[in-house]
Amino acid sequence: DTEVTQTPKHLVMGMTNKKSLKCEQHMGHRAMYWYKQKAKKPPELMFVYSYEKLSINESVPSRFSPECPNSSLLNLHLHALQPEDSALYLCASSRTGRVNTEAFFGQGTRLTVV
Amino acid sequence: DAKTTQPTSMDCAEGRAANLPCNHSTISGNEYVYWYRQIHSQGPQYIIHGLKNNETNEMASLIITEDRKSSTLILPHATLRDTAVYYCIVRVTNYGQNFVFGPGTRLSVLP
Numbered sequence: 001d002t003e004v005t006q007t008p009k010h011l012v013m014g015m016t017n018k019k020s021l022k023c024e025q026h027m028g029h030r031a032m033y034w035y036k037q038k039a040k041k042p043p044e045l046m047f048v049y050s051y052e053k054l055s056i057n058e059s060v061p062s063r064f065s066p067e068c069p070n071s072s073l074l075n076l077h078l079h080a081l082q083p084e085d086s087a088l089y090l091c092a093s094s095r096t097g098r099v100n101t102e103a104f105f106g107q108g109t110r111l112t113v114v
Numbered sequence: 115d116a117k118t119t120q121p122t123s124m125d126c127a128e129g130r131a132a133n134l135p136c137n138h139s140t141i142s143g144n145e146y147v148y149w150y151r152q153i154h155s156q157g158p159q160y161i162i163h164g165l166k167n168n169e170t171n172e173m174a175s176l177i178i179t180e181d182r183k184s185s186t187l188i189l190p191h192a193t194l195r196d197t198a199v200y201y202c203i204v205r206v207t208n209y210g211q212n213f214v215f216g217p218g219t220r221l222s223v224l225p
Binding site: 104 | 218
């Protein structure tokens, strides 16, 4: 089983709303990732968690707030977003953060900010 | 991360082998080469990865040159469902925690 589950699949939110994206895996992976993908562009790394600790933040604005409550779950809390934040948000996990372990991606949450 | 260079797009006839090249001339000794693909509006799918030896799995083969400055992903019998954007990624060694995607190659498998 190499499944990473993301919910919801689609989300529409206003600029004053607060919402959260959820990512779950039950493969025992200890590294989890958030990516953002705009249309016709490659995925861009946002955050990396390793053993439930934030290890990489790629200078992401504070209106995006990640959380890793346990080894199976990764959340992305959204607040006061802008229309340009509309994108496909992808979650991934890998067994460890070591260089020779592959990452598996979820199907993403398509976010529209209105 | 070592920079990778891939052709923007390629075509392949259905049933033929698709050979997707990637240049990574600045790769360091312990950096791995990974290949992913992304079919429209889906999450990226892991294909294969390798360090210096050629690798094969049920999806594809990865051929890495002896100097490790380039590699080729081979889909032996391409089908229409292999139409996707293919990403070649070189993963850093120090932290190894990030997969950084370049623009990739858009492969179109034609009937």
